[in-house]
Amino acid sequence: MTKYGFIGTGNMAKAMIQGLLKSGVQATDILVSSPRSASKLADTWGVLALSPQALIDESNVVVLAFLPNQLTRITNELHFDQQLIISVLAGISLSELQEATHSTEIVRTLPNVNVAINQGLIAFASGQLMAPNAQLFGQFTEKLGESTDLSEDQFTIFSAIAGSGPAFVFKYIKALSQAGINNGLSEEVATNIATKTVLGSAMMLASSDATAQELEDKVASPGGSTRAGLDDLDAENFDDAVKHAIKATMQHKHL
Known part of the structure; x- marks a missing residue:
């Protein structure tokens, strides 16, 4: 049985844990480590709270989800074996992660x-993961949604559209x-x-072969009320x- 460990329990870690639980992963197969909130999550969701090294020793997949500026301080005290390491640390490159963890079995x-x-x-x-870890990563992301391999x-730009985009969609819904x-x-x-x-x-766009523009044109008849709104x-x-909002987001982020 695959064990998933989270070092750090911020908003993204909690979102991923929720996704794993919804996908059918047992709470006891999810391990968390955080000096302030691990015990609370254990009480709330039934996950297991452990020390960072104990978590690593027990996990097949270790998710690094603490503040990026804590990378060196935290990893200096830890030893990784051949576990799959998944980082969600913004702004920390793959090479920096490999250097800090002394592992090549890592995915940014x-x-x-x-x-x-x-x-x-x-x-x-x-980088080039061992086959079992590459398979583990695929299974992990399939539980949470869809993944795309990017440089x-x-x-x-991915962060501006996919990461910040939900907030823009919520704003549109509010309007x-x-x-x-x-x-x-x-x-x-x-x-x-x-x-x-x-x-x-x-959902219609996702399930259609048509482009967004083509579907827009199907809804908006020439001279009609929808066309007037468009x-x-x-x-x-x-x-x-x-476009300006995306540009502002990209200029602000340091990924």
């Missing part, structure tokens, strides 16, 4: 928050909901309509606003 990843519901996107970069210099409220709907009804509309539209979005530079 960048997951988004949707791993919590098994719909995550995970960018990864790795490390592409992590910044749609507020428009409904402003025109007489209750907050509950407006939020449900906006949420289900975005969800269904995303024309107004164009007049308000909607596409440019999104």
Whole structure:
């Protein structure tokens, strides 16, 4: 039975743990180590709280999920064998991770928050893993969503779209909901309509061979009310606003 260990229990680690639990992994097969919150997670979710080295010794997969500036201090006290090491530390390159852990069985990843519901996107970069660890990594990411192999210099744009993107989508849903409220709907009804509309539209695009532009054109008849709304979005530079938001995100992040 595969044991998954998390050194650090911040928001991303918790999202990944939730995803593993939802995928059917037993709580007792998930090990956590954190000086402040491991015992609380053990009480809440039934996972096992251990010291960092004990966690490593017991785990097949070790996820590094603490603050990036703690890498050297934490790994200096630890010994890794041939376990698969998965890092979610922003801004820490694969070579830096290998140097700090003295291991080549390591994958640098960048997951988004949707791993919590098994719909995550995970960018990864790795060296040549041993076959069993490569298989373990594939199984791990399949439990959480979908993974894509990227060069490390592409992590910044991935983060802007996939990592920050959910916040932008939530903002869009909030704007749609507020428009409904402003025109007489209750907050509950407006939020449900906006949420289900975005969800269904995303699912339609994901299951279709058509492009987003082609589906947009199918919904918007020439001269119709939808086209009037799209024309107004164009007049308000909607596409440019999104591009500017992505650019601002990329300029701020150091990945």
